[in-house]
Amino acid sequence: MKIEKIELFLCRLPLVHFFETSFGRSYDRTFVLVRVEGDALGKKHEGWGECVAEANPYYSSETTETVWHIIAGFIAPLVICQVFDHPREIFRALHRIRGHNMAKAGVEMAAWDLYARSTGQPLAKALGGTRDRIASGVSIGIQDSLDQLMGKIEKELAAGYQRIKIKIKPGWDVDAVARVRATFGAIPLQVDANAAYTMADAALLARLDPFDLLLIEQPLDYDDVMDHAELQRRIKTPVCLDESIHTVRIARDAIDAKACRIINIKPGRVGGHQPSIELHDLCARHDIPVWHGGMLESGIGRAHNIHLASLPNFRLPGDIAASKRYYQPDLIEPPIDISSDGTIAVPQGPGIGVNIVRERIDKATLRHVSL
Ligand code: OSB
Ligand code: MG
Numbered sequence: 001m002k003i004e005k006i007e008l009f010l011c012r013l014p015l016v017h018f019f020e021t022s023f024g025r026s027y028d029r030t031f032v033l034v035r036v037e038g039d040a041l042g043k044k045h046e047g048w049g050e051c052v053a054e055a056n057p058y059y060s061s062e063t064t065e066t067v068w069h070i071i072a073g074f075i076a077p078l079v080i081c082q083v084f085d086h087p088r089e090i091f092r093a094l095h096r097i098r099g100h101n102m103a104k105a106g107v108e109m110a111a112w113d114l115y116a117r118s119t120g121q122p123l124a125k126a127l128g129g130t131r132d133r134i135a136s137g138v139s140i141g142i143q144d145s146l147d148q149l150m151g152k153i154e155k156e157l158a159a160g161y162q163r164i165k166i167k168i169k170p171g172w173d174v175d176a177v178a179r180v181r182a183t184f185g186a187i188p189l190q191v192d193a194n195a196a197y198t199m200a201d202a203a204l205l206a207r208l209d210p211f212d213l214l215l216i217e218q219p220l221d222y223d224d225v226m227d228h229a230e231l232q233r234r235i236k237t238p239v240c241l242d243e244s245i246h247t248v249r250i251a252r253d254a255i256d257a258k259a260c261r262i263i264n265i266k267p268g269r270v271g272g273h274q275p276s277i278e279l280h281d282l283c284a285r286h287d288i289p290v291w292h293g294g295m296l297e298s299g300i301g302r303a304h305n306i307h308l309a310s311l312p313n314f315r316l317p318g319d320i321a322a323s324k325r326y327y328q329p330d331l332i333e334p335p336i337d338i339s340s341d342g343t344i345a346v347p348q349g350p351g352i353g354v355n356i357v358r359e360r361i362d363k364a365t366l367r368h369v370s371l
Contacts, residue, residue, distance in 0.1 A: 001115055002083050003038040006076050006107065010064060010367040011298070013327050019296060020142040022169035022196035023058040029296050029326075030055040032067050033361065034106040040118030047114025048356060050301030051106035052268035059194070059295075060222075060243070060269065062102045068369075070103040076371040079107060087111040087126075091274040101246060101271040108272030109304050117351035122307065124346045127273055129310030133343040137163040137317035138325065139192065139294060142172050146179050153184060162317040162342035163188035163214065169196040174207050181211050188317070192217035195243055199227050206235045214316065215240040215262050225250065228259040238262050242293055246270060248278045255286050262316070266293040267308060268301075276308055284313040292318030299323055299332030303352040306336070310346050320344060331360050 012030045019026050032051040037044065051071075053062040074097050084090060090108045097104065116123040124132075138156045143149040153164055164184075166176060168191045180189060190213050197205060197219045205219055215238045220227045222243035232239045240262035245251045246269055254260050263283050267276040283290045292309040295301070302320060309318045322344075323335035330336070332354040338344050347353025 001038060001040040001087070001111070001118065002081060003036045003079050003111060003114070004081060005037040006071065006080060006371045007035040008068060008071060008369050008371070009033040009035070009361060009365045010068065011361065011364040012366055013298065013364050015296070016324065016326055016328055018141070021167050021192075022142075022194040030064050031298065032064050032106060033300060034071070034110045036107065036110040036114055038114060040115060043118060045114050045118045047110040047112070047117065048300050048352065049106045049108070049110030049113065049304065050297055051102050052266065052295035052297060052301060053102040060102065062100060066100065067103040067106065070097065070100045071107060072369065072371060075103060075107050079111075080371065084111075087115045088274045091271050094271075102268040105268045105270070105272040108274065109267060112273050113304070113351040120350050122346065122348050122350065123304070123352050124307040124310040127277060127307055127311065129307060129346065130312045131310045132346050132348075134292075134306055134309040134314070134320060134346060135162050135317035136320055136338045136342050136344050137161055137165060138321050139165045139319045140167065142167050142169060146176060149176060150179065150183050153180060157184065157187065159322075160338055160340045160342040161321065163190065165190045165192055165217070165319065167191070168193050170201070174204065177208060177211050177213070186212070188214055190214040190217065190240075192242070193219045195220060195222045199230065202231055202234050205231065209236040213237045217264060218242040218244065225254045225257055225259045228254070229257040232258060232260065240264055242266070242269075245279070248275055248282055251279050251282055255282070255288060261288065263288055263290050264293040265290050265308070266295060267304065268295060273304075273308060277311070280311050280313050289313065289315040291316035292320055294319030294321070296326055298327060299330040299336055299354055300352065300356065302336055303332065303347060303354045306344055306346055307352065317342070329360060331357055331364070333357050
């Protein structure tokens with residue numbers, strides 16, 4: 001396959017409901033869409049990807065502007081008009097660019113879509129997926145009050161989601177979890193701290209133990225492994241790493257150090273589908289369950305996530321929910337929805353298998369470039 005053109009779209013969409021994590025509240029989402037055009041098996045095809053970097057460097061060091069700079073200046077020259085036998089080769093071809101995984105993933109994932117379309121198969125099949133529906137959970141941000149949080153959880157449980165994740169931060173943790181358990185009983189429940197705590201909080205985090213959480217996600221700093229290992233020795237709740245796992249090698253170190261019992265996979269964080277498959281396989285070999293994280297993606301990134309989450313070691317429900325929780329309308333038609341059993345169907349058409357509505361992309365676009 002050969003990519004002949006890369007287009008970037010800097011987009012902004014309002015969120016249906018604000019989303020608050022330990023690092024701040026957002027009312028809209030700014031992101032970069034990637035469209036590739038090229039030749040595969042002697043025919044012209046397109047492919048779409050979504051860079052999950054945000055406008056600010058608070059979840060990760062990448063931003064929409066760094067993604068733009070790195071793709072236009074460094075990734076495009078290494079990819080355009082190069083011949084690849086398979087999209088799995090692209091991540092490796094970008095090796096001399098250090099970091100910038102979200103920029104790499106946007107292009108790499110678009111290339112996988114192009115490849116799957118050109119071979120007439122759903123992306124899930126090309127990736128090695130083994131199921132045709134994925135289990136769906138929701139991530140619920142910090143709210144203005146615990147009453148408001150209970151209202152949100154009630155609504156999501158009624159919609160059928162298989163598990164609830166709530167964001168926590170100092171001052172919005174043990175009491176919030178206690179209130180959820182008191183109100184909803186033994187529902188599948190997990191928490192995400194987005195690195196808001198330090199080892200000085202170990203005793204406080206141990207107070208979550210009696211609540212039988214599925215996991216606590218990224219309690220400590222975004223680049224830490226060894227303190228998480230110490231924390232895991234002191235608490236019963238399984239530690240799950242998100243931010244810290246930005247390469248397959250760090251995942252190996254974290255597993256060896258027993259810093260986590262579960263890993264969250266976000267393809268943007270590790271550089272695309274190929275490194276995600278490697279991370280998935282590494283975890284499977286060590287009997288570490290994985291689940292698919294979310295980054296408030298539009299329907300394009302969300303569709304990619306659904307395909308990846310069809311691999312067998314995605315054993316816990318993902319943060320992959322219906323489009324209408326995020327954007328109305330979404331950039332795809334029909335929007336992604338869940339069925340009453342809390343699952344989402346893996347699209348069966350070629351590639352990501354969703355219809356992209358170009359007029360909606362154009363309307364959301366603040367800047368465009370063709371490389
Ligand atoms: O840590 O998982 C996270 C959203 C933005 C940045 C980081 C995270 C999240 C979420 C949202 O939790 C998951 C979703 O897309 O619903
Ligand atoms: Mg997280």
